[in-house]
Amino acid sequence: MQLEYIGAFQIVLQVLGRFWPVWLALALVLGVSLHFRKRLGLYGDLFSTGVGIAGVFICLFWLFTAIFSHIIAPFDPLTQVAVMKDALPGAVVPDNGGIYLFGGDKLARDVFSRMVYGSRIVMIIAPFATLFALMVGITLGLPAGYYGGRIDSFLSFLANLVLAFPVILLFYLLVTPEIRELSFDNWFSQLTGIGVAIPRALAAVFFIFPVIFFITLFYTRFKKRPERLYLLLGLTILIGGWVYLGLVFNADPLGIIRIDPNELNIFVAVVFASSPGVFRIVRGLVMDIKTRDYVAAAQTRGETPWYIMLWEVLPNARGPLIVDACLRIGYTTILLGTLGYFGLGLAPESPDWGTAIKDSSRLLRSFIHPALPPVFALMSFVLGLNLLADALREQSLKD
Amino acid sequence: MLAFILRRLGTMVLTMLCLTIVVFYMVNLEPNLRKLSISQLDMRSSDEHIEQWLVKNGFRENFFVRYGQWLGVVKRVPAINPETGQAEMRFKACPQPNEPYFGGILQGEFGCSTKFKVPVENKLWPALGATGILMFWVMVTMVPISLLIGVLAGMREGSRTDRTLSVASITTTATPEYVSGVIFTVVFASWLGWLNGSAASATSQGVNFYNFTLPVMTMAIYAIGYIARMTRASMVEVMTQQYIRTARLKGLSFPSVVMKHALRNALIAPFTVIMLQFPWLLTGVVIVETMFRYQGFGFTLVEAAGNNDIDLLLACSLVSVFVVLFTQLISDIGYAYLNPRIRVQ
Numbered sequence: 001m002q003l004e005y006i007g008a009f010q011i012v013l014q015v016l017g018r019f020w021p022v023w024l025a026l027a028l029v030l031g032v033s034l035h036f037r038k039r040l041g042l043y044g045d046l047f048s049t050g051v052g053i054a055g056v057f058i059c060l061f062w063l064f065t066a067i068f069s070h071i072i073a074p075f076d077p078l079t080q081v082a083v084m085k086d087a088l089p090g091a092v093v094p095d096n097g098g099i100y101l102f103g104g105d106k107l108a109r110d111v112f113s114r115m116v117y118g119s120r121i122v123m124i125i126a127p128f129a130t131l132f133a134l135m136v137g138i139t140l141g142l143p144a145g146y147y148g149g150r151i152d153s154f155l156s157f158l159a160n161l162v163l164a165f166p167v168i169l170l171f172y173l174l175v176t177p178e179i180r181e182l183s184f185d186n187w188f189s190q191l192t193g194i195g196v197a198i199p200r201a202l203a204a205v206f207f208i209f210p211v212i213f214f215i216t217l218f219y220t221r222f223k224k225r226p227e228r229l230y231l232l233l234g235l236t237i238l239i240g241g242w243v244y245l246g247l248v249f250n251a252d253p254l255g256i257i258r259i260d261p262n263e264l265n266i267f268v269a270v271v272f273a274s275s276p277g278v279f280r281i282v283r284g285l286v287m288d289i290k291t292r293d294y295v296a297a298a299q300t301r302g303e304t305p306w307y308i309m310l311w312e313v314l315p316n317a318r319g320p321l322i323v324d325a326c327l328r329i330g331y332t333t334i335l336l337g338t339l340g341y342f343g344l345g346l347a348p349e350s351p352d353w354g355t356a357i358k359d360s361s362r363l364l365r366s367f368i369h370p371a372l373p374p375v376f377a378l379m380s381f382v383l384g385l386n387l388l389a390d391a392l393r394e395q396s397l398k399d
Numbered sequence: 400m401l402a403f404i405l406r407r408l409g410t411m412v413l414t415m416l417c418l419t420i421v422v423f424y425m426v427n428l429e430p431n432l433r434k435l436s437i438s439q440l441d442m443r444s445s446d447e448h449i450e451q452w453l454v455k456n457g458f459r460e461n462f463f464v465r466y467g468q469w470l471g472v473v474k475r476v477p478a479i480n481p482e483t484g485q486a487e488m489r490f491k492a493c494p495q496p497n498e499p500y501f502g503g504i505l506q507g508e509f510g511c512s513t514k515f516k517v518p519v520e521n522k523l524w525p526a527l528g529a530t531g532i533l534m535f536w537v538m539v540t541m542v543p544i545s546l547l548i549g550v551l552a553g554m555r556e557g558s559r560t561d562r563t564l565s566v567a568s569i570t571t572t573a574t575p576e577y578v579s580g581v582i583f584t585v586v587f588a589s590w591l592g593w594l595n596g597s598a599a600s601a602t603s604q605g606v607n608f609y610n611f612t613l614p615v616m617t618m619a620i621y622a623i624g625y626i627a628r629m630t631r632a633s634m635v636e637v638m639t640q641q642y643i644r645t646a647r648l649k650g651l652s653f654p655s656v657v658m659k660h661a662l663r664n665a666l667i668a669p670f671t672v673i674m675l676q677f678p679w680l681l682t683g684v685v686i687v688e689t690m691f692r693y694q695g696f697g698f699t700l701v702e703a704a705g706n707n708d709i710d711l712l713l714a715c716s717l718v719s720v721f722v723v724l725f726t727q728l729i730s731d732i733g734y735a736y737l738n739p740r741i742r743v744q
Contacts, residue, residue: 051566157410161417164727166681166719168697172704172712173422178430198425334575341577341686342701354577361581361690368585375581383573390569 003083004092006099011090015101015112021068026060042322045395052391058384062377065116066123073113074098077351080108086367105356105370106363107349114351115373121352122381125263126332129270130325133332135210136271137278138321142309144279145286156283159276167273167335168342174199174269175344180261194249199265203248206271211240220307266345270335274328281324285317292316319396326389330382337378353378404732411724415717422716423466426709432458434707435513469510469713471503493518504717510710514702519714522699527718530684530695533614537680541619541626546669548623549630553665554657556635565631571624576686580617587613597692614691618683622676626669633668637661667737674730678723 006014016023033056037044046052065072081093084104091100102111144155162170173179182195189196214236222229246257247264259267289295290313298308339345340354348355353374360371425431436449436458444452453459457468457476467473476499493511495502502508509519552564574582587594595610637643638661646656685697692698696715703711 157414161414163678164414164418164720164723165716166678166685166723168682168685169700169704169716169719172700173425178428178434179425181430183429198428330573337575337577338682338686342689357577357581361577361584364581364584364589368589371581371585375578379574379578382575383570386569386573387566390565 003087003094005088006090006092008090011101014099018072018074018101018112019065021071022061022064025064025068026057029060030057042392042395045398046388046391049391049394051387052395055384055386055388055391058380059388062119062381062384063123066119069116069120073110073116074101075110075113077109077114077117078349079110082108084108084110086370089369102373103367103369105360106367111356111370111373114356115353115377117351118353118356118374119377119381121346121350122333122336122378125267125270125336126329129267130274130329130332132206132210132267132271133275133278133328134321134325135213136206136275137280138282138314139209139213140275141279141282142286142314143305145283146290146305146309146313148287152283155279159279162272162276163280168338170273171269171335171339171342171344174272175265175339177262180265199261199268200248202268202272203264206268206275207244207248211236211244214240216306217310220304220310262345262347266336266339269339269345270332273335274332278324278328281320282317285320286313289313289316323389323393323396326385326392330385330389333378333382333385400735404728407728407731411728414724415720418720419470419713419717420466422713423469424462426707426712427458427462427465431707431709435709438706439513467503469503469710471501471505471508473501473503474499475502509714512703512708512711514706514708514711519710522711523696523714523718526694526696526699529693530688530697533611533618533684533687533693533695534680536611536615537618540615541622542673544619545623545626546630546666548627549669550634550657550662550665552627553631553634553638554661556638561631564627568624568627568631571620572628574621576617576621576683577690579620580613580687580690583613583616614687614693617690618680618687621683622679626672626676629672630665630669634661634665637665640664667734670737671730671734674726674733677726681719681722 033040033044034047037047046056075098081104083094084091084100085108086106087100087104087108089101089103091103092098093100100110100112102115105111105114140155144152179198182197182200183189184195186196188194215233218229218232218236222232242252242254243257246252247259250258250261252258286309294316295308295312298312303312336352337354337357340350340352340356341358343355343358346352346355356374357371357378360367360374364371432453433449436452437444440448440452457465464473468475475495477495507520509523511517512519512522515522548564548568552561552568555561571579594608594612597610643656643660646660647653651659681697684695685700687693688695688697689701696718699711700715700719702708703715
């Protein structure tokens with residue numbers, strides 16, 4: 001059957017048109033930010049350089065694409081329209097008149113819609129995994145840098161162990177269907193009836209760190225003001241415990257928070273691979289900052305070590321940490337792509353960019369169009385984050 | 400200095416022991432053992448049959464005994480066939496003696512590859528050799544280009560050259576191998592048709608410009624940006640030093656200041672960075688070799704991991720961990736050697 005095609009100019013127009021919610025949201029956010037940039041602190045300063053504006057623009061673009069992907073994408077990412085197999089860009093679907101703007105892939109799915117939906121997976125996993133890695137790295141890096149000595153040697157040795165593993169080997173060992181199989185043949189399961197698997201055990205360890213972090217944070221600050229303290233501690237334990245149950249044991253009593261075992265597996269592997277990096281940076285920063293006068297002042301005041309770490313040292317380390325977080329989200333995106341490229345963890349039909357690149361790169365000899373959209377999407381998003389980090393670094397060096 | 404190296408070597412051995420125990424544990428998880436035994440028997444084997452096979456071949460022995468056997472500090476016992484009472488070979492591809500013997504890493508025996516049906520050594524060393532060729536060409540292109548970009552950008556901070564080159568290097572760091580590989584293949588192989596989109600022929604017919612340029616380019620480009628940025632930062636710092644100002648005030652020309660005074664001091668930091676790039680390069684090797692079908696170390700690792708080839712995967716992990724730790728050691732020693740201001744305690 002002969003397919004009808006629209007011209008290149010039409011394709012560009014239509015693609016730009018499909019992104020209308022993103023343009024609207026971008027115009028709104030950028031307009032407001034530009035107007036109030038004097039009062040927005042570090043974020044406002046970003047708008048003074050071209051690099052900063054470009055970074056903010058690209059990152060927000062993908063963020064809004066992820067949020068509005070159900071409006072932008074004309075097709076479902078998994079729907080197959082048999083005649084559209086390997087259709088070239090701009091092909092018109094015979095029956096309903098929809099257009100495969102970037103063509104169809106080898107399973108006759110719309111490449112454009114898959115790219116748009118792929119942003120969702122990246123936007124959910126990458127920032128959150130980075131956040132958890134930051135929590136783990138900070139909670140362990142603070143004491144290592146502050147106390148030094150034995151604790152430092154031990155924690156640094158552990159971090160170096162993980163860092164000595166090539167990431168790809170780590171993923172091949174940590175992200176496999178076999179490793180997710182729950183085993184009930186041990187004391188813990190016999191006691192509680194909960195199955196044990198390595199990803200789940202790692203998740204149980206990693207996800208407790210944010211809870212510990214916030215409890216220590218509030219406790220050290222509000223020790224003397226019990227009414228505030230109990231409220232904050234109660235809230236932390238309630239919300240933390242709720243999320244913890246949902247994520248680790250898949251047992252959220254309200255049924256809102258849940259995560260697929262394979263997504264949990266990816267999440268844990270990514271956190272595992274990137275937290276030693278954060279640990280090292282935090283450790284280095286703390287070792288530098290603890291020699292400052294205000295730390296000595298706090299020590300003389302008789303503040304506890306954890307108060308000094310969390311309320312004196314950490315706030316002063318935030319500049320480099322924010323820059324590092326930006327770079328790290330980009331790096332996590334690359335890691336996710338690597339996982340997808342090797343077909344680890346994510347479902348084979350998942351629309352994420354790495355999987356799409358894997359599928360299309362094998363057929364580059366015959367068709368190149370399914371490969372290009374995910375490739376440029378991934379590249380532009382990471383580029384945006386790197387530009388943002390660069391601009392942030394420049395701004396924070398200024399003062 | 401010698402004490403320092405010895406201590407580092409000690410830590411290195413300890414790290415390798417820890418890591419190999421972890422890997423050994425992971426590849427010997429119950430589901431993995433089942434998968435291996437099914438691949439060795441046939442698809443419809445009963446659970447009893449599988450269990451029998453695992454017991455016979457010593458997979459049910461104590462974890463540490465088996466780790467010791469792999470390491471070569473505990474004797475390997477030949478598998479005894481219960482029916483005949485005779486010793487039987489574990490894997491047909493790899494002959495082994497009929498009496499207990501030491502056969503582990505320390506004796507130079509890596510075991511048997513169940514996927515390729517050869518002793519691991521026969522697969523591993525040629526693969527490493529092939530990857531060595533790839534790495535050589537990557538280094539030959541990557542190091543001079545990145546240093547040149549970094550020095551040019553850092554020479555005059557804030558100039559137009561600096562801005563352009565900085566944005567260019569940020570762009571390359573945002574391009575992982577699987578992205579640049581696709582783009583290069585599309586441009587140079589599919590569109591222009593200059594180069595070969597696969598390096599499979601490099602193994603059989605030897606390396607040439609057509610089949611090897613794309614893999615080398617793809618691998619080099621990701622690291623170039625990073626090293627260039629480090630070089631730039633180091634160069635910028637050196638250019639603000641007093642001795643550079645003195646040299647300028649003495650009346651030396653700008654090129655001569657850069658070449659004679661700045662360059663050598665600015666290249667100390669990038670040396671460490673290049674050495675510390677090896678963990679990343681290993682990941683790159685795996686991606687590039689899979690993408691361009693080049694039969695090297697990365698390709699072997701993927702095959703081993705995908706087919707649960709326990710001995711081969713262990714050998715691959717050992718090699719990669721060794722490479723990472725060894726390059727770290729070299730980078731530390733080299734740093735102290737290059738920079739006399741650093742005295743190792």
